[in-house]
Amino acid sequence: MTQVETGPSNFIRNIIDNDLETGKHQSIHTRFPPEPNGHLHIGHAKSICLNFGLAQDYSNALCNLRFDDTNPVKEDADYVAAIEEDVRWLGFEWAGDIHYSSDYFEQLYAYAVELIENDKAYVCELNAEQTREYRGTLTSSGKESPFRNRPIQESLDLFARMRAGEFSEGSMMLRAKIDMASPNMKMRDPVIYRIRFAHHHQTGDKWCIYPMYDFTHCISDAIEGITHSLCTLEFEDHRPLYDWVLANISIACKPRQIEFSRLNLQYTLTSKRKLNALIEENIVAGWDDPRMPTISGMRRRGYPAASIREFSKRIGVTKQENTVELASLEACVRENLEANAPRAMAVIDPVKVIISNYENDKTEQLIAPAHPKDESMGTRTLPFSRELLIDRADFREEANKKYKRLVLGKEVRLRNAYVIKAEDVIKDEAGNITEIHCSYDPETLGKNPSDGRKVKGVIHWVDATSNEAAEFRVYERLFLVENPAAAEDIHQVINPESLVVKQGFVELGLAEAVAEKAYQFEREGYFCADSKDSTPQHLVFNRTVALRDSWGG
RNA sequence: UGGGAUAUCGCCAAGCGGUAAGGCACCGGGUUUUGAUCUCGGCAUUCAGAGGUUCAAAUCCUCUUAUCCCAGCCA
Numbered sequence: 001m002t003q004v005e006t007g008p009s010n011f012i013r014n015i016i017d018n019d020l021e022t023g024k025h026q027s028i029h030t031r032f033p034p035e036p037n038g039h040l041h042i043g044h045a046k047s048i049c050l051n052f053g054l055a056q057d058y059s060n061a062l063c064n065l066r067f068d069d070t071n072p073v074k075e076d077a078d079y080v081a082a083i084e085e086d087v088r089w090l091g092f093e094w095a096g097d098i099h100y101s102s103d104y105f106e107q108l109y110a111y112a113v114e115l116i117e118n119d120k121a122y123v124c125e126l127n128a129e130q131t132r133e134y135r136g137t138l139t140s141s142g143k144e145s146p147f148r149n150r151p152i153q154e155s156l157d158l159f160a161r162m163r164a165g166e167f168s169e170g171s172m173m174l175r176a177k178i179d180m181a182s183p184n185m186k187m188r189d190p191v192i193y194r195i196r197f198a199h200h201h202q203t204g205d206k207w208c209i210y211p212m213y214d215f216t217h218c219i220s221d222a223i224e225g226i227t228h229s230l231c232t233l234e235f236e237d238h239r240p241l242y243d244w245v246l247a248n249i250s251i252a253c254k255p256r257q258i259e260f261s262r263l264n265l266q267y268t269l270t271s272k273r274k275l276n277a278l279i280e281e282n283i284v285a286g287w288d289d290p291r292m293p294t295i296s297g298m299r300r301r302g303y304p305a306a307s308i309r310e311f312s313k314r315i316g317v318t319k320q321e322n323t324v325e326l327a328s329l330e331a332c333v334r335e336n337l338e339a340n341a342p343r344a345m346a347v348i349d350p351v352k353v354i355i356s357n358y359e360n361d362k363t364e365q366l367i368a369p370a371h372p373k374d375e376s377m378g379t380r381t382l383p384f385s386r387e388l389l390i391d392r393a394d395f396r397e398e399a400n401k402k403y404k405r406l407v408l409g410k411e412v413r414l415r416n417a418y419v420i421k422a423e424d425v426i427k428d429e430a431g432n433i434t435e436i437h438c439s440y441d442p443e444t445l446g447k448n449p450s451d452g453r454k455v456k457g458v459i460h461w462v463d464a465t466s467n468e469a470a471e472f473r474v475y476e477r478l479f480l481v482e483n484p485a486a487a488e489d490i491h492q493v494i495n496p497e498s499l500v501v502k503q504g505f506v507e508l509g510l511a512e513a514v515a516e517k518a519y520q521f522e523r524e525g526y527f528c529a530d531s532k533d534s535t536p537q538h539l540v541f542n543r544t545v546a547l548r549d550s551w552g553g
Numbered sequence: 554u555g556g557g558a559u560a561u562c563g564c565c566a567a568g569c570g571g572u573a574a575g576g577c578a579c580c581g582g583g584u585u586u587u588g589a590u591c592u593c594g595g596c597a598u599u600c601a602g603a604g605g606u607u608c609a610a611a612u613c614c615u616c617u618u619a620u621c622c623c624a625g626c627c628a
Binding site for chain 1: 555557558560563564565566567568578585586588589590621622624625627
C-alpha cells in the first residue's frame with residue numbers, strides 16, 4: 001500500500017522516460033559527485049534529492065555517491081565523513097560502496113596514455129601565464145602551443161616521467177589536442193593532467209600528477225555505468241569536452257550529461273567559498289551554525305530532513321535561472337512541524353502574574369493535550385499556582401480592540417487553564433512593569449464563562465516556580481538583503497539581529513528535551529534543543545522558524 | 554556577426570499545435586482555548602516583443618530584446 005512519492009514532471013524525467021521507452025536504457029543510473037572541499041548546503045540538497053530521488057522512483061535504478069577528489073590541495077578526509085553523514089541524514093542511501101574518482105587514477109592514467117598514443121594529447125611545457133596568452137580570448141582564437149606537435153614518443157616519455165616525479169610543479173602538463181581556434185574556450189586544448197606534489201587523502205603519496213575535472217568526471221561516470229550525469233548549468237560548455245573524451249578513448253559506456261539550473265535562495269549564500277569566509281571571520285560559529293544554509297546547519301536549526309526533501313520537490317528542476325523565496329522553504333518546514341511537533345509552552349520574555357484570588361500554597365496539576373489535533377501524541381501535566389509568568393508582549397495597560405491579549409481591566413484566557421482579569425499593575429522606579437495582579441474565574445477551566453461572556457484572546461504562560469529555566473536562541477535571516485552574493489562588502493549586509501539570545505522559562509516536561517526534536521512553543525514558533533549546547537542543567541532551544549503571523553502587530 | 558543557454562502570475566513551475574495545472578506569497582469569508590492549524594473563495598482572455606504559417610499557436614517559422622555562463626595547471 002505504500003504510495004511511492006514521485007516528484008513532479010520535469011525535463012530530465014521526460015528525457016529518462018523517453019530513453020526507457022525507446023529502449024536506449026533498460027534502467028537508469030545516476031550519481032551525486034561532491035568534491036570533499038567543504039560542507040554540503042541547500043543547493044547540494046537539491047542535487048541530492050534529484051539524483052537519489054530519480055533512483056528511488058524508477059525501477060531498478062541506482063544512484064552512486066562519488067567523491068570527486070582530483071584536487072588534493074583543497075580536499076580533506078574530514079569533509080568526506082561530514083558529507084556522508086549529511087546525505088544519510090537527508091534520508092538517502094547510495095548504491096554499493098562509496099566511490100572515489102581517485103579509485104580510477106590508474107585507469108585514468110592508462111586512458112591518458114591512450115590519448116597520447118592516438119595523437120590526441122601532448123605534454124606541454126608552457127607556463128601558466130603563457131598558457132593563458134596562447135588560449136586567446138572570448139572573441140579571438142587562440143594559437144597553438146609550440147609543443148603541440150612534438151613526437152608522440154616524446155610525450156609518452158615525458159608523461160611517464162611526470163608521473164615518476166622528475167619534473168617540478170607547473171613545469172609540464174598534459175593537454176588534449178583538440179582545437180585552439182574553437183569558439184568554445186573549453187575546447188582549446190584543455191589541460192587534463194597537472195603536476196602536484198601533494199598528499200592525497202585517499203591515495204596518500206602514490207601520485208604526483210592529478211587529472212583535471214573534465215578528463216576525470218566523464219570517465220568516472222562511464223566506468224560506473226552512469227546513464228544520466230546531472231550537473232549544473234555552468235557545465236554546458238563542458239559537455240562537448242565530456243563527449244570528446246569518451247569518444248576518443250576505448251570505453252564503451254557513453255553517459256549523457258544533462259545540465260539544470262542551480263538553486264538560488266533569497267537572503268542566502270550558496271557558495272562554499274563565501275560560506276567559509278563567514279566562518280573564518282567568525283560571523284557565524286561554524287559550518288553547523290543554525291543560521292548557515294548547510295545541511296548540518298539546517299539540521300541543528302531543527303529543519304526536518306523531510307521538509308528539505310519536500311522543498312526540493314516543490315522548486316522543480318529546469319534550466320531557468322531562479323531565486324526561490326525563503327517563504328517557500330519555511331512553508332515546507334512549518335507544514336511538517338505543524339503535524340509532527342508536540343505542543344508546549346515557553347515564556348521567552350517573562351513578567352510575573354499574581355492571581356490574587358487563588359489560594360496561596362495551592363498547586364493544581366492541569367492536563368493538556370500534546371497536540372490539538374492528534375490525540376495519539378498524548379497529554380502533559382502543567383502545574384498551576386498563584387504566581388505565573390507570561391510574556392511581556394502579551395500585556396498592555398491599554399489597547400484598542402484589535403489587541404487580543406491581556407489588558408488592564410479586561411479578561412484573557414490562559415492557554416489550557418483559566419480565564420483571568422488584570423486588576424492592577426506594579427512598576428519599579430524606572431516605570432518597568434514588575435507584577436501584574438489578576439483575578440481568575442475558577443469556573444472557566446475547560447469551558448467558557450457560564451454567563452456567556454466572550455473572552456477572545458488566549459495567551460500562554462508558565463508556572464512561576466514549577467518550571468525549567470531555558471536559553472532561547474531566536475534566529476532570523478543572516479542577511480538584510482535578498483541577494484547577499486551581490487553585496488560589495490558582505491559586512492554591510494549582515495543582519496545584526498540574526499541571533500538574539502533570550503533567557504526565559506519552559507514548562508517542566510521539557511527538561512528531557514532530546515536534541516533536534518521539534519516542539520511547537522505555542523504562539524511563539526517551532527523550537528528544538530540545541531545539539532551542541534543544551535544540557536538538562538542548562539537548556540538551550542533554537543528557534544527553527546516562527547509561526548505564521550497574519551497580525552503583524 | 555566569438556560560443557553556449559534561458560524567457561509562462563510577486564516567487565517557483567506544468568504545458569510538447571486543440572483553446573493557460575499546481576505550490577508558495579497575497580487578498581477576502583468561516584471555524585478555533587495557539588492572531589497557529591483547518592476550511593471556503595479570489596488571484597495570467599494571456600505565455601519577453603514584433604511579424605508569419607495554421608481552421609486553431611505558449612507550443613511551428615523569422616527577426617528583435619533582455620538576462621545568465623565561458624578566457625583556473627578549481628570542481
